Amino acid sequence: MFRFSVAVFGRGVAKRFSSSFPAEGALPPNLQLPANLVDPSRLKRPPPPADCPLPLLRRCEAVVPAHLSPMQTWVESLQMEDGEPLGRAELHPDVFGVSPRIDILHDVEKWQRNYKRISYAHTKVRSEVRGGGKKPWRQKGSGRARHGSIRSPLWRGGGVSHGPRGPTSYYYMLPMKVRVQGLKVALSFKMAQDYLHVVDSLHIPTPDSQYLLDLIRRRHWGESVLIVDVAEEFPENILQAASDLKKVNLIPAIGLNVHSMLKHEAVVLTLETLKFLEDKLLWHDQRYTPLYPFKLPYRDFP
Amino acid sequence: MSALRGLLRAGGSLCQSAGTLLHTARTISTGTFCQIRMHSIPQPKEVDRWTEKRTMYGVYDNIGILGDFKAHPRDLIAAPCWLKGFRGNELQRLIRKKKMVGDRMMTLEKHNLEKRIRFLYKRFNRVGKHR
Numbered sequence: 001m002f003r004f005s006v007a008v009f010g011r012g013v014a015k016r017f018s019s020s021f022p023a024e025g026a027l028p029p030n031l032q033l034p035a036n037l038v039d040p041s042r043l044k045r046p047p048p049p050a051d052c053p054l055p056l057l058r059r060c061e062a063v064v065p066a067h068l069s070p071m072q073t074w075v076e077s078l079q080m081e082d083g084e085p086l087g088r089a090e091l092h093p094d095v096f097g098v099s100p101r102i103d104i105l106h107d108v109e110k111w112q113r114n115y116k117r118i119s120y121a122h123t124k125v126r127s128e129v130r131g132g133g134k135k136p137w138r139q140k141g142s143g144r145a146r147h148g149s150i151r152s153p154l155w156r157g158g159g160v161s162h163g164p165r166g167p168t169s170y171y172y173m174l175p176m177k178v179r180v181q182g183l184k185v186a187l188s189f190k191m192a193q194d195y196l197h198v199v200d201s202l203h204i205p206t207p208d209s210q211y212l213l214d215l216i217r218r219r220h221w222g223e224s225v226l227i228v229d230v231a232e233e234f235p236e237n238i239l240q241a242a243s244d245l246k247k248v249n250l251i252p253a254i255g256l257n258v259h260s261m262l263k264h265e266a267v268v269l270t271l272e273t274l275k276f277l278e279d280k281l282l283w284h285d286q287r288y289t290p291l292y293p294f295k296l297p298y299r300d301f302p
Numbered sequence: 303m304s305a306l307r308g309l310l311r312a313g314g315s316l317c318q319s320a321g322t323l324l325h326t327a328r329t330i331s332t333g334t335f336c337q338i339r340m341h342s343i344p345q346p347k348e349v350d351r352w353t354e355k356r357t358m359y360g361v362y363d364n365i366g367i368l369g370d371f372k373a374h375p376r377d378l379i380a381a382p383c384w385l386k387g388f389r390g391n392e393l394q395r396l397i398r399k400k401k402m403v404g405d406r407m408m409t410l411e412k413h414n415l416e417k418r419i420r421f422l423y424k425r426f427n428r429v430g431k432h433r
Binding site for chain 1: 352356357358359360361362363364365366367368369370371372374375376378379380381382385387388389392395396414417418421
């Protein structure tokens with residue numbers, strides 16, 4: 001009996017004991033991966049080495065400070081699904097390599113959520129509720145509590161004393177330089193986390209959305225992609241391909257903002273967008289304080 | 303009534319004679335019922351995080367900085383005209399509304415607005431610590 005029980009339980013004990021030393025790469029059968037797990041096969045691409053044979057397709061036009069050097073990334077093409085990078089591009093360190101300020105990102109994101117918020121909650125005060133001008137019963141002698149109107153906040157159906165009042169706005173503006181720094185920090189984060197991709201142009205061979213999805217999956221860009229271009233009109237192929245996809249979105253460069261960059265995993269910029277962004281964002285580092293709003297004409301701007 | 307059934311069941315398990323009572327028991331209702339009726343654990347509501355509005359939220363917020371200052375983000379706000387790009391407490395909002403929209407308002411609304419402005423003026427300027 002004892003030997004039988006040992007044999008039976010021994011098998012279970014042996015199985016449980018052996019599971020503490022799994023074979024190399026063996027996953028437990030009841031493993032449940034979370035839905036938002038980062039693609040484990042997505043390895044960080046190494047930045048282009050100094051002796052890379054590919055041509056430098058874009059140099060930094062703006063002046064780079066002497067103590068910093070421009071950062072380099074790969075320039076890819078969307079023409080072929082599994083194409084190799086075409087070349088390298090230089091990025092200004094004061095736009096794509098600033099210090100990681102999460103507090104600025106938080107402030108800018110909070111501002112984006114709240115400055116356009118209008119709360120339409122409204123309750124009526126006792127003077128606005130219909131009725132309630134007459135004293136319901138005489139002051140003394142009726143035995144009931146004394147009241148002056150049937151719409152006081154104590155009564156059912158009466159007004160609300162301290163409720164929300166009318167459309168309220170939560171508008172405020174952050175200083176311009178904080179918003180600019182927010183953009184720079186967001187771009188730096190994407191660059192540092194290997195989620196920023198540079199592309200020479202947005203021409204794709206077919207208007208098929210499946211082609212875009214396969215390209216993104218092949219290159220391990222991420223779940224959601226934000227494609228930014230300076231031109232007001234996008235090539236028709238990519239417009240049609242992205243119109244059916246929820247997680248791949250095109251925006252003009254003027255529409256770039258911190259919330260969209262945080263919402264989408266990968267950000268794809270073209271070479272013209274790089275020039276545009278560096279122009280716009282670096283100007284604020286060395287401008288004078290405005291004596292009158294910038295929308296009025298200045299002699300040397302834009 | 304479910305308590306009654308439980309008691310009878312407990313009683314029936316203790317002695318056989320009470321078991322006959324279980325089969326003849328009637329549910330007695332006193333007229334009240336459970337107000338909250340729901341299934342055991344409610345299903346979490348499914349929220350689509352990639353609708354058009356959520357995807358494009360915040361686009362063009364930096365139209366001033368990136369667009370040569372021809373427009374300002376406050377031009378993007380969809381709000382009643384007296385609240386576009388303005389923030390204030392209730393009295394300031396009501397005064398602005400009266401200035402901008404007052405001559406277009408209905409008589410009863412205008413009357414209520416003026417009463418409220420009068421009340422808030424007296425409240426803010428004559429009552430309390432901060433005058």
